[in-house]
Amino acid sequence: MTSLYFTEEHELFRQSVRQFVEKEIKPYGDTWEKEEKISRDLFIKLGEQGFIGINHEEAYGGSKADIFYTCAYLEELAKCNYSGVCAAISVHQYMATNHIAEAGSHELKERFLKPSIEGKKVGAIAITEPFGGSDVQSMRTTAVKDGDYYILNGSKTFITNGHFCDFVVVACKTDDKAGIKGISLIVVERGTPGFTSSQLKKIGWHSSDTGELAFDNVKVPISNLVGKEGMGFFYIMESFQVERLVAGMLAIGGSEHCLESTLKYMNEREAFGRPIKKFQVLRHEIVQLYTELEAGKQMTYHTCWMLQNGQVPVKEASMVKLYMTELGNKIVDKCLQMFGGYGYMEDFPIARAYRDARVGTIVGGTTQIMREILSKIIIDDVRYKKVYSATEDVKSTSSTLSKSDWGNPTTAKEIIESIPLRIKKDKAANYNTTFQFDLNGDTGGQYTLLVENGNAKVEQGLVGSPECVITADAKVYEDIELGRLDPTMAFMGGQIKVTNIAAMMQFAKYFHRLN
Numbered sequence: 092m093t094s095l096y097f098t099e100e101h102e103l104f105r106q107s108v109r110q111f112v113e114k115e116i117k118p119y120g121d122t123w124e125k126e127e128k129i130s131r132d133l134f135i136k137l138g139e140q141g142f143i144g145i146n147h148e149e150a151y152g153g154s155k156a157d158i159f160y161t162c163a164y165l166e167e168l169a170k171c172n173y174s175g176v177c178a179a180i181s182v183h184q185y186m187a188t189n190h191i192a193e194a195g196s197h198e199l200k201e202r203f204l205k206p207s208i209e210g211k212k213v214g215a216i217a218i219t220e221p222f223g224g225s226d227v228q229s230m231r232t233t234a235v236k237d238g239d240y241y242i243l244n245g246s247k248t249f250i251t252n253g254h255f256c257d258f259v260v261v262a263c264k265t266d267d268k269a270g271i272k273g274i275s276l277i278v279v280e281r282g283t284p285g286f287t288s289s290q291l292k293k294i295g296w297h298s299s300d301t302g303e304l305a306f307d308n309v310k311v312p313i314s315n316l317v318g319k320e321g322m323g324f325f326y327i328m329e330s331f332q333v334e335r336l337v338a339g340m341l342a343i344g345g346s347e348h349c350l351e352s353t354l355k356y357m358n359e360r361e362a363f364g365r366p367i368k369k370f371q372v373l374r375h376e377i378v379q380l381y382t383e384l385e386a387g388k389q390m391t392y393h394t395c396w397m398l399q400n401g402q403v404p405v406k407e408a409s410m411v412k413l414y415m416t417e418l419g420n421k422i423v424d425k426c427l428q429m430f431g432g433y434g435y436m437e438d439f440p441i442a443r444a445y446r447d448a449r450v451g452t453i454v455g456g457t458t459q460i461m462r463e464i465l466s467k468i469i470i471d472d473v474r475y476k477k478v479y480s481a482t483e484d485v486k487s488t489s490s491t492l493s494k495s496d497w498g499n500p501t502t503a504k505e506i507i508e509s510i511p512l513r514i515k516k517d518k519a520a521n522y523n524t525t526f527q528f529d530l531n532g533d534t535g536g537q538y539t540l541l542v543e544n545g546n547a548k549v550e551q552g553l554v555g556s557p558e559c560v561i562t563a564d565a566k567v568y569e570d571i572e573l574g575r576l577d578p579t580m581a582f583m584g585g586q587i588k589v590t591n592i593a594a595m596m597q598f599a600k601y602f603h604r605l606n
Contacts, residue, residue, distance in 0.1 A: 096159050096392045098593065105163035111140060112171045120173040123298035124443075127290065128255050129179050131213070138210025143184050147192050149521065151200050152208040157596055158399045161185075162340050162392065169344025172352075172440050174447035175299030177341050178454075182251040183207065185337045187214030189330050190260055190276050194318030203258055203278060215256040217247035217304055218327060227327060228271050232263040232306065236313070241265070241277055243285075243309040249454075253302025254290040257281050261306070262327060265320050274324040276317040285309040295446035328475070332398060332405060334455045335412035339391040342415035342451060346384050346422045349444055350377070353426040360430075373429060380422050387415050399596070400578075401604060405475045406468045413461035416451035423448045500605070502534040503565040506572045510540055510602060511547035519545040519601040526598065527557040528568075535565030542601075559594040563587035572605050 115136050123129045137143050145160050147153030168177050188207045191199050206212040223229045232245025243263060253259065258280045266273030279286055285307040293301055318326060354377065357368035367373055394407040427434035427445050434441050452458045467473040500509045507528055519542065526540040539554040540547060561568075567586045570576035581587045589595050 096396060097163070098159075100593070101159050101163050104160055105167055107140070108142070108164050108167040109170075111136075111142070112167055116168075116171045116173065116176060120171060120176065120298060123176065124173065125297075127297055128300040129176050129298055133176075134180075134183070134210035134213055136210070137180065138208060143180075143210055144208040146185065147188070147204065147208055148200075148518075151192075151205045155600070157593075158336075158395045159392075161337075162343075162395060165337060165340040166344035166347070169341045170348040172345070172348055172444055173298050174341070174345065174444075175296035177345075178251050178296055178299040179213075179255070181337050181341065182216065183214050183256075186216045186330065186334055187252070187256070187258075187260055189333060190216075190317050190326055191278070193330070194276075194322075194326055196314070198314060199278060199317065212257040213252055213255060215250050215252040215259040215302075216262075217250050217253065217259045218262045219247060219249045221246060221248045221303075227262070227274070227324060230262060230264060230274065232261065233267060234261075234263040234265050234275065234277055234311070236265075237310075239313055241311045241313060241316070243277065243279065243306040243311060245306050247304040249291070250288075250302045250304055252300055253304050254288045255300035255302070259304065260317060261304075262323050265323075269321060271324040272321050274327075275320045276323040276326060277311055278315040278317060279306070279309060279311055283309055283311065293450075295443075295448075295450055329403070331456065332403065332408040335408040335461075336391065336395060336398065338451060338455050339387070339394075339408075339411035339415040342419040343384070343388055343391060345444065345448065346380075346419050349423050349426050349441070350380060350384070352441065353377070353429050357429060367429070376425060376429075380425055383418055384422065387411075387418050391415060400599075403475050406465060409456075409461045409464045409468075412455060413458055413465070417458060419448045419451050501569070501573070503528075503530050503532075503568050504534060504536060504538075506569065506605065507538045507540070508549055509605075511549060513603040513605075514542070514545065514547045515601050515603065516545045521545075522601050524559075524594065524598060525555050525557045526594075527553050527560045529553065529560060529562045530565040530568050531563070532565035534569070557590075559589060559591040559598070561587065561589055561595075574605070 115133065119130065134143070141154060142164060144153030145156045145164060148155055165177070165181060168180065171177070188204055191204050195204065203212060203214065207214055218227060220230050220232065222231070232243065232247065234241040234243045243261065245263065247253070247261070250259070258278055261277050261279050262274060263277060264273050265275040286304070286309045288302040288304045291301045291303055354368070357373065357377070358366055360367050390407070391411050394404050394411050397404040397407060423441070423445050427441050430439060430441055433439050434445070436442060500506045522542055522545060524542045528538045528540070530536060537551070537553050539550045539552065539557070541550065541555070563586060567576065567581060571578045571581055571587065578587070582589065
């Protein structure tokens with residue numbers, strides 16, 4: 092089936108994850124449930140397959156694949172039906188290392204991101220506190236400067252990988268009087284004197300280690316600060332969009348597995364002389380759940396597309412988290428009912444799925460918090476903007492370029508000639524490609540863009556063998572570049588033709604947009 096979001100390459104990747112799950116997770120899941128932690132070897136194997144790096148930079152061992160590889164990856168992981176395993180992996184990959192990847196110094200990336208991608212180090216993110224819950228602003232953990240060090244004091248709770256991790260990214264107050272502008276993120280390594288942890292008991296997610304952390308005069312180098320001091324709250328708020336989408340993707344995979352296993356049981360289980368799948372009330376219940384899941388999938392994928400294209404989908408990501416986790420609870424509850432008494436037995440995997448799903452509406456922001464965020468956006472007209480690229484100074488200064496730096500181009504010719512000025516040289520150091528632009532109209536023309544190791548130049552005419560050719564009316568191209576026309580609508584309407592969509596998406600990562 093043709094998809095707006097998934098290509099043949101995505102599906103091949105999905106198959107490889109599915110095979111990995113069958114070989115490396117399912118045979119050991121019950122053991123990890125009993126031990127209440129997963130094997131360190133699993134992270135190593137994930138690293139060897141390149142899975143942990145699919146969302147991270149190539150410079151540190153990742154592949155920086157588009158977000159729909161993450162969708163395929165997490166959906167297939169969730170079908171293992173061991174949600175604790177999924178929690179441990181996703182928190183390490185998409186939360187603990189995310190801030191280091193986005194705002195960390197090169198030194199921090201070498202020390203923590205690179206070995207994390209390899210699976211040699213496991214990370215945690217510590218935000219929640221015993222008395223704070225979802226109220227990030229009220230945190231009490233402090234970090235006071237003392238020469239070249241911070242001295243951390245405080246505690247955290249409900250921390251996934253907290254008792255298992257090699258390092259933890261800790262949210263703490265570096266300025267107790269500055270409110271949300273006084274919160275920072277600092278990396279603390281396991282073994283640092285004064286840093287202790289204990290494991291918590293849970294009703295579900297048994298294969299995931301969840302810890303309570305304590306910091307008693309923990310001395311941490313100032314170089315362990317992630318990004319800029321005082322920006323931690325804003326980094327957390329932006330990273331929440333990824334976290335909420337991850338929750339949605341895992342809910343998709345878990346719900347699909349739940350429905351598939353329930354259908355299988357309905358086909359095998361007989362009552363009153365026929366399979367229970369023949370009873371109309373049960374048939375209608377199942378198709379209703381499938382319908383609601385399909386709606387949730389499309390909302391999740393659209394929000395992923397928005398994030399992939401540089402938007403800040405706070406509203407949509409919050410809707411995904413709200414809808415998909417509530418739906419996940421509903422689906423597993425309805426499916427367990429189909430199993431009757433057997434659904435309440437530990438020997439049936441649906442029982443584990445039932446208790447594992449419950450926490451989905453709590454972690455990563457409760458259902459109530461999601462509704463309040465949405466109320467502020469929809470009713471109070473609150474708006475959000477990116478903070479990573481606009482605030483931290485650890486990236487190249489090319490991140491702070493403005494339109495004036497490339498001459499405020501307005502015509503197609505000027506826009507294309509400005510492309511070499513808009514390249515993100517810090518990201519494109521190893522990027523090589525050739526693009527051709529065939530634009531009709533008075534302000535158009537034919538141009539070839541050549542990029543070699545971060546250096547770009549434009550030549551008149553169609554030169555060489557291009558990786559991608561873009562064909563459009565010059566006015567349409569101008570409207571897209573200047574933000575007057577949605578590129579997806581233009582593409583779907585045939586107003587612009589692109590010969591290689593994957594190359595175009597890759598290309599977009601290395602250049603500043605005009606609008």
